[in-house]
Amino acid sequence: MLTFLLLPAIVMFGVSFSQNEKFKYFLAFISFVILWPIIELFLLPKPYNILSDYLVADKLDTYVLLVSSIVGIGVTLALLTLDKHVQVSPKAYRKFYRFFAVFWVGLIFSILSNHMGIYWIGLELATLSTVYMIKTNYTPATHKEAWNYMIVGAIAVSLILFGIILMYASAKPILGEDAMNFTLLLKHAKEIPSPFLFEMGFAITTVGMFVKMGFFPMNLWLANIERASFYPVAALFSGILESAVIVGFFRFSEIAMQVNYDHLFIFIFIYTILTIFIVAFLIFRAKDFMRLFSLSGVEHMALIVLFWVSGAPFAALLHFGAHAFLKPALFLSTGVLESNGKYKIAGALRGYKGKKGTLFWFLVSLFLLAIISLPPSPMFFSELYGFGAMINTAKQGDHILAMIGAILFLLVLLSIIFYRFVAIYQSMKYEGKEEEKTVYMSELLALIIFAISSISLLLPSTLTYLRSIS
């Protein structure tokens, strides 16, 4: 099974050395092949041991892997026309694919790992390979941001390793070398002899993960990097890399919940609300699509984390799936939306002719309105479930009023973001000059895949599957 999962990435790595200009069409086809082993994984009984107990496929990581694969397919399709929108050399193009393959290998290990060490190794591999993908855009600003990503990303990943070592040290007296195994740690969480040491490790790891996702205090870090790099990189960040980070958070927090739920909840609650508070105002001031979508991504990841620790894993996973499809779709659309300039929001949804053009602006409108949770977006339902779960959690303690106050505060912040997105949408549709823009078939196909995938999240069978994970 592992061979079949890794095969598309290995073939992609090999083919990327080819000098033939047509190689990119073959690579787009290869990206579809990954779906076959993942569908096989869905059919197998869970948990399924892929590589001893180091790589184990359970319901959660099979879902995350499927979502990430669909994003990967969409991105490779959009990459076919990257050179039509931006200036990119053939050599840089080939290297982009080469590092995309390495990135994919790292992510498969990260997502499927049942071992803290292997999770970290996969994440580090994915982080390092992204550095070069950022640099494909040859400008001094991008060069600076690639270094910036390398250094801050390395610090974030180091923090994660630091926390992992402390968690390992806390559980080693009872589990020995198996103290890195997620399943065993979860099973013996209440027997950990030094819970404080584990909590310290968890807090440090969480801060490392939050830095990688652009949470407080690194809110603008990711947005600036995504602005400087080509738009498929931003799509990969929001749809795949953040999925790998968040799946790690899910695994670690499941154990931390068993160790001391109250400490975990208060820590995450304060951190995420602080992040959303800052991000809401940054979104209000955003003047270009990339920063707008990037900051909105931070807001949604904070909501996913908050729902997860509030005892609503169903809401968190639904929100996660919707965000993983909608955000890359929006990032990929920026290639067309910014055809006439990076900071031209007014009129960005005008000037599309023919069937392809009409379908494009319709889909982008749909994605823009879905990302701000307008019904029937999956995000609308996930937020309903999520806020409901937060109140249920508060009912069990003595802080119901504080929780209602916090939810109201969150709703005020979300309404600021809502207002900004609606204003931007109106400006895109009804203001500015009408300038003709070209939409290509491959990017339209990518958007259609994302639209179908988002809608399929609301199918009864999908919802039942997500409920069974929680």
Added chain:
Amino acid sequence: MVDFLIGLFLASLIVALFTTRLYKLFLWYSINSLMLGMLALVIGKNIDDDAMIITGIITIIVKAIGIPYILKNLSQKFHFIRQITPEIKVQYAIMLIPAILVFTFYLSAPITSMINTNANYVAISISSLFLSLLLMIEHKDVASKIIGFLSIENSLFLLGISATNGMPMLVELGIFFDLLMAIVVINLLFHKEEMKI
């Protein structure tokens, strides 16, 4: 012996913080890694752990010899400026470094009290982590920041040895692999011209 080596590990990192020449910085990083490798060898021999001995040997080959050699070659190839003046003046650094050491010993007291073996070594590895961060902060040039990042990795390795008597072999090898991958990426990042259209 372990105390002596860990003292030299910390001392080499402190000296690196005051260095104003790039090649000297590479040398101090190499010595820092050599001490780390020897620590792994000595602790591995004391607790009879073959995996840690192998890790120690790989550390010496990769980090004490390989990486400084590659970085020196890169600096010659891309004509790095070899004068690296720290942003923090020496008189302030002299006060700041002991303050960080004392502060981290105090800060890590709740953690070290729970670790049965080598509690002081854990405190030293955490203070090394902060000093490595300081190394990254006090320099504007990229090469020194890379050494800072590599020193953070050394500090975490020391933490792994001291707090847990070594991480599983698989993880150690994975970390080495990632480190080599980081060097490849760093090498590519220095190639400024090849991507021009």
